[in-house]
Amino acid sequence: MTDVPSIDPSTGEIAEIDYRSAPETTPEQVDRLCRAAASAAEPLEALGRDGRASLLDALAEALEGAGDRIVAVADRETGLGATRLTGELARTCYQLRLFAEVLRDGGYLEATVDHAGDTPMGPRPDLRRMLVPVGPVAVFGASNFPLAFSVPGGDTASALAAGAPVVVKAHGSHPATSQLCFDVLAAAATAAGAPDGTLGLVHGQQAGADLVAHPEIRAVGFTGSTGGARALLKIIEGRPDPIPFFGELSSLNPVVVTAGAALDRAARLGAEIAASFTLGAGQFCTKPGLVFVPSGDAGDEVVTAMGEAITSAAPMVMLNEGIAAAYGKGAGLLGATAGIEEAARGATDDDAPGFRGTPRLLTTTAADLPPEATEECFGPLTVVARYSGEAELFTALATLPSSLTATIHKGPAEVELPGRLDRRLRRLAGRILYDGQPTGVAVSWAQHHGGPWPATNSQHTSVGTSAIRRFLRPVTWQNAPAELLPEELREGYDGVPRRVDGVLRVGRG
């Protein structure tokens, strides 16, 4: 049996923390965890919406209680810094409590009642539909958000809210953080009355594959690379019963600076975009990876400000050796691509220990946009594409892959052009931002974090309250005796919003 080592990316050495490695989970252990999750499904659902809301609140409290220790361990394994990690933990706790609110509201059930009646097709039986938990879920932690898209995070929170037991595949880049968070969450879940098997954890790549293939697993939540997603999809297609796969994969996050915006605030725009693409060493799924800037003086000023913001920057600690190496290689290839030039780069320090990446700013032209510039390069780098006129801009936009976000920086008086950009960009992005930075994804009812492939692989979101929909499925009861129906579907129940005979009614809550 091999171990997944805990590495400090700022030194490249084994991290000096309590857990120095995690043993790879054996196939027998994966099987046991999945069976335990299956056994937990019915009692977890039976806790009811209020019971699970209390469970989520208890999990948030437990994470906060262990916050200092969790942040310290996560910082050693990820190099992301205590400020960012403290914020990330706060985000996760907020998210758990928001899903508790979602449960108490109950609108997520989509409770619908059609009484028996006559239709032009003849008599209709009594039909009552709502969403029920999908069953045990596999969640794959991501490298870049050790506390918000990992053992704790949106996938785990939304699955538990739905009533689906979760088995997490820990990301190999932070095994100790994963184990620590799991230990904290599992103890809190037990104390809050959750059934055994509500939460499980596996380490190691093979264990992840075994998990996705396991017959008891009913859906997969994944945040990672397109290649990783394709590999898991292949396992899923090989199952006798392919299951839903919810992947959040790769995103270019194009940004358009209009001529009006450049004229209005070139220096500030350049500085803010630079701060966004280097935030967290550029390891955000919403990092702006391609920025369209108009040709001419105002546009020059934007690019100059971007360059100035990074030339003084030191090499940035990246999450792990593989990511740092891929960034170095990808940045090098981009820089060597015909039609792409380097505009600025941060300081280099060959003697710095650990895994580091130098911030880089590249430029190209929209009129002759190299395909290489339209692929995500994970790390502190962006490509500026200069455009001369709107025709050139729109032609270039039509060649872009889909993304999680698209950003429009517009001038104070512009309306017509932003409108056309909006209509074009929303075909390829799940979130359209105005005059802001795509990094930083608020958790709320109206948030959406998804988009056509490769942003995500379908129409779901990974952030926001509707993320719960991934781990639910509809069931309709036909002519069921009242006592066998879930209470939310019984006659006269008004604790949740319901659509009754076609008319939506808000619950008493």
Add this chain to the structure above:
Amino acid sequence: MTDVPSIDPSTGEIAEIDYRSAPETTPEQVDRLCRAAASAAEPLEALGRDGRASLLDALAEALEGAGDRIVAVADRETGLGATRLTGELARTCYQLRLFAEVLRDGGYLEATVDHAGDTPMGPRPDLRRMLVPVGPVAVFGASNFPLAFSVPGGDTASALAAGAPVVVKAHGSHPATSQLCFDVLAAAATAAGAPDGTLGLVHGQQAGADLVAHPEIRAVGFTGSTGGARALLKIIEGRPDPIPFFGELSSLNPVVVTAGAALDRAARLGAEIAASFTLGAGQFCTKPGLVFVPSGDAGDEVVTAMGEAITSAAPMVMLNEGIAAAYGKGAGLLGATAGIEEAARGATDDDAPGFRGTPRLLTTTAADLPPEATEECFGPLTVVARYSGEAELFTALATLPSSLTATIHKGPAEVELPGRLDRRLRRLAGRILYDGQPTGVAVSWAQHHGGPWPATNSQHTSVGTSAIRRFLRPVTWQNAPAELLPEELREGYDGVPRRVDGVLRVGRG
């Protein structure tokens, strides 16, 4: 270029109707249709909810206007009979008008507004989300519902309602019906102001494959076999951008007759279940394919009544040569399986022309349920599994694949056993019926027609108002100027239900 011939299954000859064949669509024609659909996407969306509601109403009216001709052609190609086909057309028209109602209601948009504000994670921007059309959709017609899951039907109606242009792959079993319906619908759509490219039609298997591979197609709706679905999924996985695939595939539809139900109404139950499994020559996706009947006298009486109902039945015209051959082979293999015995069969007539299937009733035991008995056999056949006691019953239920439906026939005073059956069966079915037959799927707000694979491949429905969700995707606008937002997301709009700052509000409608 080859043609798809129009065959009358009651004779096996070329059907004597206006269209005797349809030419296979060439790759160039597929490409042209998909590009036309892409061009139609923006103007179709721009019709707005009211405009598309009027379009759907106009399509229903046009189908009704051509109803006699459509039914006559469909009867020649499918042998389903004028009564059934007239009902099927009424269903489709009802469905189109119900989706018009869905559009006017607007709740399907899931409009959500979060105003800017402070959160424990810091300031939150203004976020506004709703669902938008996914883009051009490919719809695969099914053999068994030429008017309700084909060129007209739930997939086309829900996609057009969503604002997604549709290119239909006609089922090779009824090319003339498909072409006629398309001609009626396309003319009505144009007259109602729909943009060119709103609706397209292709014939031929290769054209179907080309359609699914086409870059402009953004989602696929499919009703057909598991094998067909796997083949299309393979094409989708080979795309640079895999797209959502919504398949309705295969379903066993288990039925449980409790001891109490058998004691209460054995003869009637037997007759009704027999009528259900032979309805439409057993070619319903919700045909009851496995019926658990208690051992003992009352159970015997159920089986006897089922047998009596079919022994006098003549061979039934099936949809096409392939389906009739597969049925004959499948029924033969089942009958020859160890542990399965024949209880009854309908009359045979080797001289009858065309493609016919003999109704058959097979029996086996739940204690030793052969895996062959748990696979769908498309046609007028069911397997009765006799059980002795509840332990035997539940052990057998645990071996079943997932289904669209599961039915419980219970005794008048039974509560505890049906409750346990409900909890077990809803893990593997999307609709739980009490004391009724699964064939016949009402179209309504609360209906659900789906289930885990192989019933469907995910968590969607093919019938009912929420079928529209398949052809929509969420978009969130962040800090967007009011004039660039869809009207449903603007401040103060109250024409649709919206969730504002976490509180659901019913629209003024």
